[in-house]
Amino acid sequence: MLLTITTRHTPATDLGYLLHKHPAKVQEVEFGKGKAHIFYPVANEQECTCALVLDIDPVGLVRTSGNQFALEQYVNDRPYVASSLMSTAIVKAFSSAINGKCKDKPELVDVPLPLEVKLSVLPVSGGETVLHRMFDPLGYMVTATQHPLDTQFPEWGNSRYFTVTLTQTITLKTLLSHLFILIPVLDNDKHYWVNREEIEKLLAKGKGWLESHPERELITRRYLRHQSSLANDAMAVMMKDDMPEELLSQDTVTEKVKPRLHEIRLQQVCDELLSTPVKSVVDLGCGEGKLLKLLMPHQQLTHITGMDVASQRLEIANRRLKIDRLPDNQRKRIRLIQGSLTYRDRRIEGFEAAALVEVIEHLDPDRLKALEKCVFGYAMPGKVVVTTPNKEWNVTFTEDTAQMRHSDHRFEWTRAEFQEWCDKIRAAYGYVYVIKSLGEEVAEVGAPTQMAVFTR
Amino acid sequence: MKIQMPELSLVVMVGASGSGKSTFARQWFNKAEVISSDTCREIVSNDENHLDASDDAFDLLHYIVGKRLKRGLLTVVDATNVRSEDRKKLVALAREYHVLPAAIVLNMPEKVCLERNQERTDRNLAPHVVISHINLLRRNISKLREEGFRKIFELRGPEQVAAVTAIEREPLWNKRHGEEGPFDIIGDVHGCYEELCNLLTLLGHTVDAAGYKVQVNNGRKLVFLGDLADRGPATPAVYKLVMNAVNDGVALCVPGNHDNKLLKFLQGKNVQLVHGLEKSVAQLEGEDAAFRESLKLFLDGLISHYVLDNGKLVVAHAGLKEEMQGRASGAVREFCMYGETTGETDEFGMPVRYNWAANYRGKAMVVYGHTPVYEPQWFNNTIDIDTGCVFGGKLTALRYPERELHSVPALATYVEPTRPLRIPGEGNNLQHEQDDVLDIEDLMGKQLISTRLLNLVTIREEYTAAALESMSRFSIHPKWLIYLPPTMSPSETSTLPDYLEHPAGAFSYYSKNGIRQVICEEKHMGSRAVVIVCKDSEVVKRRFGIEEDSIGTCYTRTGRAFFNDKETEQAFLAMVHAALTERNFWEEMETDWVCLDSELMPWNAKAQALLQHQYAATGAAAVNAMTETIAALTAGADNPAIASLLKNYEARAEMCHQFTDAYRQYCWEVKSLSDYKLAPFHLLATEGKTYFDKDHAWHMEQLGRYCGGEGNPLVPTSWRVVDLEDAAGVEDAISWWEALTAKGGEGMVVKSLSFIERGERGLLQPAIKIRGREYLRIIYGPEYTLEEHLTRLKQRGLGAKRALALKEFALGVQAIEHFVAKEPLRKVHQCVFGLLALESEPVDPRL
Numbered sequence A: 001m002l003l004t005i006t007t008r009h010t011p012a013t014d015l016g017y018l019l020h021k022h023p024a025k026v027q028e029v030e031f032g033k034g035k036a037h038i039f040y041p042v043a044n045e046q047e048c049t050c051a052l053v054l055d056i057d058p059v060g061l062v063r064t065s066g067n068q069f070a071l072e073q074y075v076n077d078r079p080y081v082a083s084s085l086m087s088t089a090i091v092k093a094f095s096s097a098i099n100g101k102c103k104d105k106p107e108l109v110d111v112p113l114p115l116e117v118k119l120s121v122l123p124v125s126g127g128e129t130v131l132h133r134m135f136d137p138l139g140y141m142v143t144a145t146q147h148p149l150d151t152q153f154p155e156w157g158n159s160r161y162f163t164v165t166l167t168q169t170i171t172l173k174t175l176l177s178h179l180f181i182l183i184p185v186l187d188n189d190k191h192y193w194v195n196r197e198e199i200e201k202l203l204a205k206g207k208g209w210l211e212s213h214p215e216r217e218l219i220t221r222r223y224l225r226h227q228s229s230l231a232n233d234a235m236a237v238m239m240k241d242d243m244p245e246e247l248l249s250q251d252t253v254t255e256k257v258k259p260r261l262h263e264i265r266l267q268q269v270c271d272e273l274l275s276t277p278v279k280s281v282v283d284l285g286c287g288e289g290k291l292l293k294l295l296m297p298h299q300q301l302t303h304i305t306g307m308d309v310a311s312q313r314l315e316i317a318n319r320r321l322k323i324d325r326l327p328d329n330q331r332k333r334i335r336l337i338q339g340s341l342t343y344r345d346r347r348i349e350g351f352e353a354a355a356l357v358e359v360i361e362h363l364d365p366d367r368l369k370a371l372e373k374c375v376f377g378y379a380m381p382g383k384v385v386v387t388t389p390n391k392e393w394n395v396t397f398t399e400d401t402a403q404m405r406h407s408d409h410r411f412e413w414t415r416a417e418f419q420e421w422c423d424k425i426r427a428a429y430g431y432v433y434v435i436k437s438l439g440e441e442v443a444e445v446g447a448p449t450q451m452a453v454f455t456r
Numbered sequence B: 001m002k003i004q005m006p007e008l009s010l011v012v013m014v015g016a017s018g019s020g021k022s023t024f025a026r027q028w029f030n031k032a033e034v035i036s037s038d039t040c041r042e043i044v045s046n047d048e049n050h051l052d053a054s055d056d057a058f059d060l061l062h063y064i065v066g067k068r069l070k071r072g073l074l075t076v077v078d079a080t081n082v083r084s085e086d087r088k089k090l091v092a093l094a095r096e097y098h099v100l101p102a103a104i105v106l107n108m109p110e111k112v113c114l115e116r117n118q119e120r121t122d123r124n125l126a127p128h129v130v131i132s133h134i135n136l137l138r139r140n141i142s143k144l145r146e147e148g149f150r151k152i153f154e155l156r157g158p159e160q161v162a163a164v165t166a167i168e169r170e171p172l173w174n175k176r177h178g179e180e181g182p183f184d185i186i187g188d189v190h191g192c193y194e195e196l197c198n199l200l201t202l203l204g205h206t207v208d209a210a211g212y213k214v215q216v217n218n219g220r221k222l223v224f225l226g227d228l229a230d231r232g233p234a235t236p237a238v239y240k241l242v243m244n245a246v247n248d249g250v251a252l253c254v255p256g257n258h259d260n261k262l263l264k265f266l267q268g269k270n271v272q273l274v275h276g277l278e279k280s281v282a283q284l285e286g287e288d289a290a291f292r293e294s295l296k297l298f299l300d301g302l303i304s305h306y307v308l309d310n311g312k313l314v315v316a317h318a319g320l321k322e323e324m325q326g327r328a329s330g331a332v333r334e335f336c337m338y339g340e341t342t343g344e345t346d347e348f349g350m351p352v353r354y355n356w357a358a359n360y361r362g363k364a365m366v367v368y369g370h371t372p373v374y375e376p377q378w379f380n381n382t383i384d385i386d387t388g389c390v391f392g393g394k395l396t397a398l399r400y401p402e403r404e405l406h407s408v409p410a411l412a413t414y415v416e417p418t419r420p421l422r423i424p425g426e427g428n429n430l431q432h433e434q435d436d437v438l439d440i441e442d443l444m445g446k447q448l449i450s451t452r453l454l455n456l457v458t459i460r461e462e463y464t465a466a467a468l469e470s471m472s473r474f475s476i477h478p479k480w481l482i483y484l485p486p487t488m489s490p491s492e493t494s495t496l497p498d499y500l501e502h503p504a505g506a507f508s509y510y511s512k513n514g515i516r517q518v519i520c521e522e523k524h525m526g527s528r529a530v531v532i533v534c535k536d537s538e539v540v541k542r543r544f545g546i547e548e549d550s551i552g553t554c555y556t557r558t559g560r561a562f563f564n565d566k567e568t569e570q571a572f573l574a575m576v577h578a579a580l581t582e583r584n585f586w587e588e589m590e591t592d593w594v595c596l597d598s599e600l601m602p603w604n605a606k607a608q609a610l611l612q613h614q615y616a617a618t619g620a621a622a623v624n625a626m627t628e629t630i631a632a633l634t635a636g637a638d639n640p641a642i643a644s645l646l647k648n649y650e651a652r653a654e655m656c657h658q659f660t661d662a663y664r665q666y667c668w669e670v671k672s673l674s675d676y677k678l679a680p681f682h683l684l685a686t687e688g689k690t691y692f693d694k695d696h697a698w699h700m701e702q703l704g705r706y707c708g709g710e711g712n713p714l715v716p717t718s719w720r721v722v723d724l725e726d727a728a729g730v731e732d733a734i735s736w737w738e739a740l741t742a743k744g745g746e747g748m749v750v751k752s753l754s755f756i757e758r759g760e761r762g763l764l765q766p767a768i769k770i771r772g773r774e775y776l777r778i779i780y781g782p783e784y785t786l787e788e789h790l791t792r793l794k795q796r797g798l799g800a801k802r803a804l805a806l807k808e809f810a811l812g813v814q815a816i817e818h819f820v821a822k823e824p825l826r827k828v829h830q831c832v833f834g835l836l837a838l839e840s841e842p843v844d845p846r847l
Helices: A014-018 A084-093 A127-138 A170-187 A197-205 A216-223 A228-239 A260-274 A289-294 A313-320 A365-379 A393-395 A415-429 B021-028 B035-047 B053-070 B084-096 B110-119 B128-146 B155-164 B193-202 B235-247 B257-266 B276-284 B289-300 B329-336 B428-436 B463-474 B504-511 B537-544 B566-582 B604-635 B640-662 B698-705 B727-742 B788-792 B801-822 B825-840
Strands: A002-007 A025-029 A034-045 A048-054 A113-122 A141-148 A157-170 A280-284 A304-307 A333-339 A352-359 A383-389 A432-438 A449-454 B002-006 B009-014 B034-036 B075-079 B100-107 B151-156 B166-170 B185-186 B206-208 B213-215 B221-223 B252-255 B305-308 B311-314 B339-343 B349-355 B365-368 B382-384 B394-400 B404-409 B445-449 B455-459 B517-523 B527-535 B552-555 B593-601 B678-687 B720-724 B746-751 B767-770
Touching: A002 A170, A002 B720, A014 A034, A014 A048, A014 A170, A025 A084, A034 A084, A034 B604, A034 B640, A048 A084, A048 A197, A048 B604, A084 A170, A113 A170, A113 B604, A127 A157, A141 B128, A141 B604, A157 A170, A157 A352, A157 B604, A170 A197, A170 A216, A197 A216, A216 B305, A228 B801, A260 A289, A260 A352, A260 A383, A260 A432, A280 A289, A289 A304, A289 A313, A304 A313, A304 B009, A304 B053, A304 B166, A304 B593, A313 A333, A313 B463, A333 B213, A352 B382, A365 A415, A383 A393, A383 B053, A393 B155, A415 A432, A415 A449, A449 B235, A449 B404, B002 B009, B002 B100, B002 B151, B002 B593, B009 B021, B009 B128, B021 B034, B021 B075, B021 B100, B034 B035, B034 B053, B035 B075, B075 B235, B084 B100, B084 B128, B100 B128, B110 B128, B128 B151, B185 B537, B193 B404, B193 B678, B213 B235, B235 B252, B235 B289, B252 B257, B257 B276, B257 B289, B289 B329, B311 B455, B365 B394, B404 B463, B445 B801, B445 B825, B455 B504, B504 B727, B504 B746, B517 B727, B527 B537, B527 B566, B527 B604, B537 B593, B552 B566, B593 B604, B604 B640, B678 B801, B698 B720, B720 B727, B727 B746, B801 B825
Parallel strands: A280 A304, A280 A352, A304 A333, A352 A383, B002 B166, B009 B075, B009 B100, B034 B075, B100 B151, B185 B221, B221 B252, B311 B365, B365 B382
Antiparallel strands: A002 A048, A002 A113, A025 A034, A034 A048, A113 A157, A141 A157, A383 A449, A432 A449, B185 B394, B206 B213, B305 B311, B339 B349, B394 B404, B445 B455, B517 B720, B517 B746, B527 B552, B527 B593, B593 B678, B746 B767
């Protein structure tokens, strides 16, 4: 909420001209979510400091987007940090300076001055490293103090708040444009909805330095708040040609394995499902519809159903598969339903084949029995393909035996444990099974994923 | 002339155009009961004379009639119905819904019909059409009975129509709503007279065995589930006693398949003397003709089943599905006596019975026999109490409404059963097994849930969708979720200048609603926790159907496990268990499990993430930013304008420190189990009992006995009862709240002294919280007490929150009452699931 700019250039009071703010006055600037006070704690020939203090109205700050019914909308750090609100205040309070205008001393605009900036407090997403990655390439000397979450509970560790000092001899307008873009980038949040105009702002304020900044991709992506399509457009304008591949697909896989594994897994499951002339398949836990997409082109399938417990993910699947735009005869083949494998569901009965790809490990062990009954007892597809991580393989990326591949995994099985479970299904529900491995085999520990194909 | 019509009939009007059917129907039936083909024709085609539309019109007519019959409503079909094929469709419809088909035939002279037809302005049929109607009618009027009509009334000429003085509706014989019991319902006796006498004696009745008389005591009534005859040693004696009791009006009896076969024998029909009938026949040889005759009449007069106690209880020999209850048809009678079979036979060569009870969803409890079982068990609100006495098992009675089972052992094995009573590996609990997987159909979509406190609670479809994900991914096993606590509304916004909430608001809410006595309870700052503790892991398996080795559970208000790992949870519950055991809880409360509503502390035990990410973070940002800002302002404080800004920021910085202090109050480091504290405030349920009829002082006193003391994880809660008409007492309570919150306490909860209270406008809030001024900083933000903020914050509406609290309260109470009444888990889960779904309703989270 506090920004100070100090110079020891002589005469230091030149700063007042450049900022277009008289050192003897306390000024107030209003903007959307509150106001800013501008004053000079020190102003003499040797040293001049201008301070901008945000005065945010916490009651009026409640954001109009997002979930208004979450408590964090009401009690949060926004009134106290340097965020995109600070950028807004900078533009509002120092509009001449940032635009390189100075009525009284125009010659000063392009003169690099020794400047020191202090921000308190600056939320940094990604810690001190990111702070340096942002400011070091621009030539700043950065000193940062990280604040603990609570001095009374040191075991809670550090907060993401820093008091940051940046020093460099630089023109004021460039400095302000750096701050304008990088404050919200470090915070990794915006107080307003990010739209297309943001690209123009980014390109205008980033002109002359952003194109050559080694972190331009991260800056662009964060500034445009992870709206990949906007980020791609901005990069395209900046880079003109060769667009980096990874920006095209927004990777949300948090699994600590190569993203390729999931593709391999799905293709193999798809092949396995289609290895016999089945006409109907249900993908239990279809997520965003990746397997369904592989299944769709196979005309041997007349009924394809995807079920997932999360309605949000089904909406994404619906968009990915472009279901609304399919011709009638194709649309009739596919259906997406919201359902849960811990409840009996008559809509999944009567299928010839079913897939459970990386699903069982997301259930608490005591709910697994319900899934078994639902799938093998009630729905009874002729063929069921089940995949789950092979816990033994985890040693290839971690020494921590308790660590799982995904924060939502409730368990991960060794190959023996998986086989034991398969035997139980065989005995209880009259299925036979074969176990196959998915992904590259590693000596002693096996492949990353294990798959069982049950038939009755 | 009076026409007598069973109250649940499909009445088919038969008559030519112009015979006066519509007029007749209008005169004698209610408007909604009469479905006319003309009206249906008009609905589908805009024109009631549009004959092209007849097919669609009749489709609609049949559809409407079907819906009405399904709902058990008498329905009159107003169409000519002169053709046999039209009538047959209606008879089939009546049969489908087990409703009696009746016909009222208006057989009018040609002249009358033609004249009336002539006078009609809206439609004028050609005379030959009318004549052909009349001819058709006359030709096949005699076939009506053959077509399946059970009641036929023919009115010849306008004189007879005019002579009708009333249509009397006869109640169905099987409906005995007014009979409310209490009942002693007795399973298949099969001629075991001695055992029957023993059982009746055990039930407290006075038996004169030699005189075949029973004096039924305590205002109870006996219900015999049929199969009194065959296989056993004394069939005639059993009948004599039962017939006497029925004649005396102290017993009801429904027929079993064996009784029915004996009837056929007595009627002289050709029946094979097998399956024990041969024994009955031999025993009856010694009886005189008069008895045989009265037995025949008795058996012939037995009603297939009874619907008792205002529809809450159904008794039938082989059970009865919901759609057949209170209906009358051959199929119903057949089902009542024989049940349904799947068409397969088991390894003993016996037909495999279709287990209708597995799919039973009805409201009425169904008590039946027919299939001998080793031990009766509740299954979807049905129970089979044939415990195979004649096969050497026992004779069992169910007491209604108490749901108690009483039985006497067989004195001998009179017949070896074809299929053993107890098949190895079959001792499973059917209900627990079925409850392993609940059906999604019972939960999804828009839900209307009946509750004792609020009638129907509506849950919108989008909320049930959200609940499905939450329930499947994050909740503990549904078998543990027998209750969820309701959300709690704060008090009315205070009009006092410096307060958002103040006790006066809660007091005035209750006194305005006519409540005089309230209880004030200290509000602990922890997390709401529902704790279930069982006497041992055997109880967990038997009562809750949970297989894993545990002694209970501890879950949050959204049904999630309180502790992240099972080991800590079980170790903590073991401490609670020890505390209860040490003070004789199990003996005193006569139970082997308990469910407590409580607060678990410290707050950071569950809310660590929230604390760090939200509260501590905000505090760290605020305090540090304020400190630096004040330093900058101080540097320039020579300037009076800066000095005044400094003053303002200093005040605000103080509030930021108070904010940090506020949340710190409720945190302490959890190093071991003994750092957890549980403060119970509602004793929700124990085996067979809930305690919503006890007032809150009782709850606090009762629970207080198990709280406190060295090393006890159960800690007491301070409370006081306040008489709202005693001004000094009210003042005292306010000072008490002020003292509590001044020490940093969260505040207090005010409840009507009675657990459940109603005011003029219905159910009252079960509890209202009044949070302390400092505590509210962590809810409304560090600087909420600044006047400019407070004025705006005071404009808050409590309506949505309060409506939600009531709905959730009703659902929570209903869930645990269902569980205690051993209802199927489906019904418990519907309430809990609905409550969780309501939690996705958008309500200001600061309330």
